[in-house]
Amino acid sequence: MIGFRKWRIEDRHLSSPYARVRWREREMHARCHRHSFASARFDRRALEEEHEAPHPNCNCGIYAYYEPHARPRAIYVRLAWGIVTLWGRIEAHGNGMRAEHARVEALASSPEWPRVYRQGVERVAAELGIDLVRHTELEWAAGEYGGRLPDSLVP
Numbered sequence: 001m002i003g004f005r006k007w008r009i010e011d012r013h014l015s016s017p018y019a020r021v022r023w024r025e026r027e028m029h030a031r032c033h034r035h036s037f038a039s040a041r042f043d044r045r046a047l048e049e050e051h052e053a054p055h056p057n058c059n060c061g062i063y064a065y066y067e068p069h070a071r072p073r074a075i076y077v078r079l080a081w082g083i084v085t086l087w088g089r090i091e092a093h094g095n096g097m098r099a100e101h102a103r104v105e106a107l108a109s110s111p112e113w114p115r116v117y118r119q120g121v122e123r124v125a126a127e128l129g130i131d132l133v134r135h136t137e138l139e140w141a142a143g144e145y146g147g148r149l150p151d152s153l154v155p
């Protein structure tokens with residue numbers, strides 16, 4: 001199954017935008033980091049127990065969106081956008097999914113973006129051995145890597 005994600009580019013690596021998690025390789029396997037982003041929205045009792053990620057009552061797992069939100073404006077905060085394939089356990093939410101496993105398939109770039117930013121994305125893509133696609137074609141390109149979660153399964 002495919003999804004769309006954003007990352008921060010830090011020291012030529014992808015990092016999760018909200019958690020202190022670095023993507024050292026293409027594949028990422030979820031672990032619960034409940035202490036780093038415990039949220040009052042979720043059932044605290046469930047959080048006390050060790051569990052596999054993602055857990056329905058926790059907010060752990062590897063996040064991905066159903067749609068690309070590649071806004072050129074995002075380049076100014078050094079965000080990278082891309083396509084991931086997801087597998088294993090998946091928790092579906094209204095605006096995205098949390099998965100057990102993910103693999104980066106492609107990153108978005110654009111000839112319209114400032115050179116320094118494009119080079120940052122290109123360097124990460126080369127290092128990971130993944131494709132570069134135009135940010136305006138993210139949605140179309142994603143079809144090369146797999147299918148989407150059917151609408152009927154989106155809560």
Ligand SMILES: [Zn+2]
Pocket residue numbers: 032033034051052053054055058059060
């Ligand atoms: Zn958890």
